[in-house]
Amino acid sequence: MTTTDPDGTPRPRDAARGWIGWAISGLLLLALAGGAAYWVTRRDAPPTVAAPSFGGAFAMTDQNGNTVTDRSLRGKPYAIFFGFTRCPDVCPTSLNRMAQLRKQLGPDGMKFAIVFVSVDPGHDKRQDIGNYLTLFGTPIIGLTGTDAQLAQIVKAFHVYYEKVPVPGGDYTIDHTAAIYLMDREGRFVTTIDHQEPQDAALAKLKRVIAS
Incomplete structure (x- = not known):
């Protein structure tokens, strides 16, 4: 089966899935970056927050x-x-x-x-x-x-x-x-x-x- 690009061009469904996968990966990377900014003190980790x-x-x-x-x-x-x-x-x-x-x-x-x-x-x-x-x-x-x-x-x-x-x-x-x-x-x-x-x-x- 196929899906179409915004301009109406047909493309395979797996390509659409690949695009969606990249989008989800980008969101996950942003979430991880945000999480890294929140620092929890451990006995072997020096503080890095403001x-x-x-x-x-x-x-x-x-x-x-x-x-x-x-x-x-x-x-x-x-x-x-x-x-x-x-x-x-x-x-x-x-x-x-x-x-x-x-x-x-x-x-x-x-x-x-x-x-x-x-x-x-x-x-x-x-x-x-x-x-x-x-x-x-x-x-x-x-x-x-x-x-x-x-x-x-x-x-x-x-x-x-x-x-x-x-x-x-x-x-x-x-x-x-x-x-x-x-x-x-x-x-x-x-x-x-x-x-x-x-x-x-x-x-x-x-x-x-x-x-």
Whole structure:
């Protein structure tokens, strides 16, 4: 059987199908391109979305029982990291790195805050977080909260986390490993990736402090 072009010229039906196939392929490519613009943070993928997309309103509880919000953190730049106290590698490495960077900054080291947000509220109570953070030898604000509060701050920073079952009925948590650097007004500036050189991370911190 045949079909016709718009000018009335007959053509085989399979040619028409080919034209339709190309059109559908084009639409799929556009959809994929649009989807690629929406970035979901993974532990091994650095953020690539626009700066205003990171940060926002949140309210959590620190290790001393005080309420900490996005507004109460304003006035001083801060580095914020999401993890959990039983994390075997990325979390202690990242927090120790921030402690070392603060030390390298000398007198400027206390001009920014370090904030740790637990993504394991079922296990990490504020006392657990407080005890954990003392291991790093520098002041760190540790935050926890209800499931709803955690969902709000995770959404604000586009953080990925997921419980992963392990043998014996326990679990670990896969999560974003980037450290977010925010300016004194609570605006996102850049990130420190857990694999980037120390001198590059130090330069980023200096820039945030000076801004």
